[in-house]
Amino acid sequence: MKLYKLSPRNVALIDTLFITLVFIAAYIIISLIWFDLTTEPLLISLPFVFVANFFIIRYSFNHIIFDRIKLIYKVIGRFPNPKEKKKKSVNPLETIQEVVYQWSEDKNKEIKELKRMAAYRREFLGNVSHELKTPIFNIQGYVSTLLDGGLEDDKINRKFLAKTEKSIERLINIVNDLESISKLESGEVKLKANVFNLYELVEEVVDFLEMKAKKSNTKITIKPKLPVPFIVKANKEAIREVLINLVDNAIKYGDKHNNIVKIKLYDMDEKILTEVTDNGVGISQEYLPRIFERFFRTDRGRSRDQGGSGLGLAIVKHIIEAHRQTITARSNIGEGTTFSFTLQKV
Known part of the structure; x- marks a missing residue:
């Protein structure tokens, strides 16, 4: 009998018949050796023994053995249909190779994404430092000019103080925008419609x-x-x-x-x-x-x-x-x- 025809019902039926035959044989042996038993108790108990064994074995096979078999087939990626006329062969080594290959592909994608994010982070940090550096250096230059004597000249000090104020405003705008985008990305800001x-x-x-x-x-x-x-x-x-x-x-x-x-x-x-x-x-x-x-x-x-x-x-x-x-x-x-x-x- 082929494996795919051994359904839980068929296996339970075969096992029950075997157990029932063992029960009859045991009954006969006991009656011959130890007791002089009649056949009436055997005939009465036989249907109950058969039915009880059938349901106990079928339940055990369904919920213990057959579930384990299905789990094994799921692990290797295939579970044959018991009603299939043609059983397709399963090569565990090929299945393992496919799983390992897919895992490798997924990990490679993750690595590429991490590299892309790292490059993006480096570029972002470089851009931030560059954007902040420009107004800071401007402010430093304006203040140095004022300290070197420009502060005494009304035309120069007003011009450079105005430029300093503009650079400070730009710094404030960058910091405020960085804070805004950080809150938006983290979901901290809840936009009420x-x-x-x-x-x-x-x-x-x-x-x-x-x-x-x-x-x-x-x-x-x-x-x-x-x-x-x-x-x-x-x-x-x-x-x-x-x-x-x-x-x-x-x-x-x-x-x-x-x-x-x-x-x-x-x-x-x-x-x-x-x-x-x-x-x-x-x-x-x-x-x-x-x-x-x-x-x-x-x-x-x-x-x-x-x-x-x-x-x-x-x-x-x-x-x-x-x-x-x-x-x-x-x-x-x-x-x-x-x-x-x-x-x-x-």
Whole structure:
């Protein structure tokens, strides 16, 4: 009899028949040697012996032996179906090789990820030290100039004190932004959702940045032109920060002579899509995937001249993702850049 035909029921039946035959033989031997027993007790007890043995053996086989066999087959990755007509052979060595190979592949992936994270951490620390070093060295230079006699000259001391104040503000901005992004990444900041009109918030942000836009000869347009209720559920102040960052970047990095910043809102049934577009130099496809990384700059010198902590887009990304929404960037050199993000529509 083949192994796959030995089901728990068949095994229990065979074992029960064997035990019953042993019971009959024992009864006959006892009656012949020690006692003169009649066949009536044997015939009465025989069905009970058979049924009791069958269920006891079947239960034991099911819950003790057969479960152990299934566990063994699961460990090696295969368990043959008792009803299969053709039993497929299992090579334990091949199964072990497959398991070891898969384990090795998983560990290699983990090692590569750890190396990537270590490289990212080194780059991040290098960027942090560089960003902090610049204003600190500036402050040191300004203070040294003042101490070397510039303090007595009203024109020089006012100029250098103003520059010192600007460098200190930049340091404060970097520290505040680092604290904000750290809290967002750790989940320490819980963004409470409000229901508000996104169109009205966009108008407020444009009004807030109006003077900066005028100084840089930037025109900001909102579409649709007529006020339309785009009602969303999100943290209003966090989304305000997102819009200020995106529009401020569009003003700073747009065309120096005729900059146009376009803000467009789209009703996407369940979501509201917001786009902020500039007509600046654009971002190379090489750098675009890294645009939301902390301190990442496509042009370090030009970006630093524009001010900022280098953490704005990273914070924006974390805020949008904290709302379980998406933000993307698309750009081509010489064609400007568009940032798009979604919010839950009410």
